[in-house]
Amino acid sequence: MSIIIAGGGIVGITLALAISHETQGRQLVNLIEASDLDMRFSSDTPGRSIALSEATCTTLSAFKIWSSLEPIATKITNIHISDRGFPGSIIMRATDYNVSSLGHVIELKSALRILLILLKDAPGISIYCPNKISHIERTKDFVRVILDNQRTLCGTLLVAADGTSSNVAKICGIKQYHIQYPQRAVVATISTQLEHKGWAFERFTTDGPLAMLPIKNGYSSVVWCQSISNAEATYRLSDQEFLIQLQKTFGWRLGHLENTGKRKIYPLKLQIVGQNISHRLILIGNAAQTLHPVAGQGFNLGIRDVMSLIDTLKIVWKNKKDKGDSRSLQYYQKLRERDVRTTIAITNGLINIFSTKKALLVIGRTVGMAVIDHTPQLRNIIAQWTLGWLKS
Numbered sequence: 001m002s003i004i005i006a007g008g009g010i011v012g013i014t015l016a017l018a019i020s021h022e023t024q025g026r027q028l029v030n031l032i033e034a035s036d037l038d039m040r041f042s043s044d045t046p047g048r049s050i051a052l053s054e055a056t057c058t059t060l061s062a063f064k065i066w067s068s069l070e071p072i073a074t075k076i077t078n079i080h081i082s083d084r085g086f087p088g089s090i091i092m093r094a095t096d097y098n099v100s101s102l103g104h105v106i107e108l109k110s111a112l113r114i115l116l117i118l119l120k121d122a123p124g125i126s127i128y129c130p131n132k133i134s135h136i137e138r139t140k141d142f143v144r145v146i147l148d149n150q151r152t153l154c155g156t157l158l159v160a161a162d163g164t165s166s167n168v169a170k171i172c173g174i175k176q177y178h179i180q181y182p183q184r185a186v187v188a189t190i191s192t193q194l195e196h197k198g199w200a201f202e203r204f205t206t207d208g209p210l211a212m213l214p215i216k217n218g219y220s221s222v223v224w225c226q227s228i229s230n231a232e233a234t235y236r237l238s239d240q241e242f243l244i245q246l247q248k249t250f251g252w253r254l255g256h257l258e259n260t261g262k263r264k265i266y267p268l269k270l271q272i273v274g275q276n277i278s279h280r281l282i283l284i285g286n287a288a289q290t291l292h293p294v295a296g297q298g299f300n301l302g303i304r305d306v307m308s309l310i311d312t313l314k315i316v317w318k319n320k321k322d323k324g325d326s327r328s329l330q331y332y333q334k335l336r337e338r339d340v341r342t343t344i345a346i347t348n349g350l351i352n353i354f355s356t357k358k359a360l361l362v363i364g365r366t367v368g369m370a371v372i373d374h375t376p377q378l379r380n381i382i383a384q385w386t387l388g389w390l391k392s
Contacts, residue, residue, distance in 0.1 A: 002155040003323060004145055006133060006168045008033025010108065011285035011302040012161030013115045016125050018063040018310050025123025030153050033129040037116055047109045048187055049213055049221035051296035054103050056303045068118060072110050074214045075101035077198030084205040084249065105213045105221065136171050143280045157324035158281050164271055166287035174283065175274035183208045184231030185293060186224045188263045193255030196220055203250060209294045210249055222246065223293055225268065235265045268292055270348060277333045280324035284309060289340055294350050301343050308335040
């Protein structure tokens, strides 16, 4: 029987392509997406960009996906981490770790357009789009999904990859817990006087972190997290006023900030589920955990969900077992538990540490950054986590 995937975002499509590749299309996959994928990704307007760790790129390469995405990706060759208003910084260079890059940045909409082409050509995958799931019935031996057009799909395993507001989680009664950060993220694409040359910047402020990521054609992608009131004010600024305020916060490492594209604003929250498995159900990606964008680990964590699920399915296929039985689900959960818990703790901790104005913590983080930058062993640990090599 089939594996049913709910959600045609980047994680859901990656999982479908990975299953198709690993089984050469022998494992049937039904992928359901509520929106019209062709319309959703047809616009040429630049949108959000995401950072891929080197380990994520390696995983995508193993599934024969990376070769299609690499032409639109920009290498991160150096990372500069700083704390606004305080001395000390951390600099990581790819050459220090004998790699060509510390990761890559891709524009999400462009990546999804390419993945959609791969999806339509991949063997063993049926796409139901645009279709919403209206009912889910989980029996002892299979799961039955009824779509909004009354079409019925049956499989042995349902994978929820339908994002933060997971419809599958709601229908199946999966409890979701969230912390609403008192912040918003303002996102934009800008051009700069100096070439970025593969430099990525993370600048912490007491109002929230500011990330500047290198993207194609010399542009940089801005993710500026601020308090709700400041973010909304920033969003409403004229282009010139926005660039002036961004220059004050970021500095002059890329010279004069020259032009900006259309800005978008997003709420920020940490959301987790009570359990990422249930009877014949697995939740992955943002449906399982939604993170603050600091350090850019959300997508990478979702891809590690995919990799762990593929590792689980390989054992199931080899031993001809039931893909959705409790032992298979528990094995997957065990693979993911520590990594998810650790990544959430680190990202949440970064927000708390760098948002505080308490004198002792401010002194501690300033000294800490200086110590890390001058201690190769400590800097190596951070680099390995950034690369995705550090095993949680």
